[in-house]
Amino acid sequence: MKRQLATLLLITASIIAVAKPPKLACETVFDREDLRIEGIRIVKSQSGNSNYRSIKFSDGKKYYDDLYKLIIQDKQRAQTVYESFEGKNESILLQIPNNGHQITVSLRRNDDGSVELYISGLTEAFK
Amino acid sequence: MNNDYKLTLQEIEELSRAYLDCRLSRLQEKELELVLTSLPPDEASSPVIDEARETMAVASMIEASGYSMPKQQPLPNKKRAGIRVARIALRWSGIAAAIVLIAGTVLFFRNRDNDPDSLLARESVYVIVDGEVITGERAQRIAAESIAASLAESAAEIREITEMEKNNEEFKESIINEINNYL
Numbered sequence: 001m002k003r004q005l006a007t008l009l010l011i012t013a014s015i016i017a018v019a020k021p022p023k024l025a026c027e028t029v030f031d032r033e034d035l036r037i038e039g040i041r042i043v044k045s046q047s048g049n050s051n052y053r054s055i056k057f058s059d060g061k062k063y064y065d066d067l068y069k070l071i072i073q074d075k076q077r078a079q080t081v082y083e084s085f086e087g088k089n090e091s092i093l094l095q096i097p098n099n100g101h102q103i104t105v106s107l108r109r110n111d112d113g114s115v116e117l118y119i120s121g122l123t124e125a126f127k
Numbered sequence: 128m129n130n131d132y133k134l135t136l137q138e139i140e141e142l143s144r145a146y147l148d149c150r151l152s153r154l155q156e157k158e159l160e161l162v163l164t165s166l167p168p169d170e171a172s173s174p175v176i177d178e179a180r181e182t183m184a185v186a187s188m189i190e191a192s193g194y195s196m197p198k199q200q201p202l203p204n205k206k207r208a209g210i211r212v213a214r215i216a217l218r219w220s221g222i223a224a225a226i227v228l229i230a231g232t233v234l235f236f237r238n239r240d241n242d243p244d245s246l247l248a249r250e251s252v253y254v255i256v257d258g259e260v261i262t263g264e265r266a267q268r269i270a271a272e273s274i275a276a277s278l279a280e281s282a283a284e285i286r287e288i289t290e291m292e293k294n295n296e297e298f299k300e301s302i303i304n305e306i307n308n309y310l
Contacts, residue, residue: 003217010224036258044253045270052274082288093281106281118277 024096025073026105026119029055052120060115067117068092071107078105087111101125134162139171143179160187 029035030053035042039058045051057063071092075081078094079102088111096103103121110116134142142159145151151159160183163171168180254266261269 003221007217007221007224010221010228036255038257040255040257041269041273042253042255043270043273045274046251052270052277054273054277056273082285084284084288091280091284093284104281106277108280116277118273120274120278 024077024103024105024119025070026067026107026117027053029067029070029117030119046123049122049124050120051123051126052118054116054118056116057114059113060109061113064109064115067107067115071105071117074105098125099127136171136173139163139166140173140175143173143176146179147175147182156183159183 030042030044035055041054041056043052043054045053060067071094074096075092075094077096077098079097080095082091082093084091089109091106091108093107094105096105101122101124103119103125105117105119107117108115139162142151142155142162146156146159159179163176163180163183168177252266252270254261254269256269
């Protein structure tokens with residue numbers, strides 16, 4: 001019995017060692033290596049306690065649908081949702097509570113075809 | 128035991144004691160039984176001999192009834208193999224878990240320093256434009272402009288939406304008031 005408990009404890013500890021904190025679906029975009037190409041600008045900034053990440057596509061046509069699916073996944077965790085549609089301009093903004101703080105996620109499609117996704121909040125909010 | 132040799136009372140007692148302690152072989156037990164049954168009780172009697180006689184009587188009754196201790200059935204081969212495999216698996220799972228724990232810890236600390244987010248922690252700004260990593264003042268400027276633009280647009284949007292919602296509420300209230308006035 002003791003040996004089985006010790007085995008279970010070891011397995012649990014090893015899973016925790018390789019596990020990462022739960023991420024927003026939109027955060028996965030910033031891990032993609034294939035987006036480091038022409039026409040895409042990626043910005044990551046850590047200033048004091050604030051964390052900001054954004055990705056902007058000059059021609060966002062082929063990426064917008066996938067980004068929209070990701071933000072819809074995160075919408076389920078949002079406390080507040082702002083959506084606006086004006087001609088070809090479309091935007092959705094989420095405020096998601098996590099770890100006692102707010103994370104802001106915004107996806108915007110502009111009438112010039114560009115698409116921008118940004119995620120911003122205090123560093124503590126992403127833990 | 129030699130059947131021709133007449134045993135003394137002491138020897139019979141000694142043999143009885145040995146019988147009660149289960150130190151005699153089956154053959155010796157049978158011979159002692161023969162001796163005790165052939166001798167009249169008043170010729171060979173003492174507490175230990177009498178106890179041996181009684182025990183022999185009980186043992187004979189049990190034997191005569193045909194009762195025997197059930198033999199432990201050996202486990203079928205499949206089950207024995209299963210138990211052996213389970214024991215081996217349990218031993219190795221502990222070793223495997225330890226290896227995974229150590230490997231996970233090593234990978235965690237090794238990758239941490241190569242992760243862009245930890246680079247970010249050290250450098251505060253990380254910018255890639257058209258596949259090219261931008262550093263220095265230019266990176267700082269691009270980051271500042273991006274942050275300002277994003278947050279300003281979001282703030283304007285939220286203001287517009289809340290203003291619209293407020294107007295909607297006022298509009299709803301005015302309609303309700305008009306209906307009430309009409310009624």
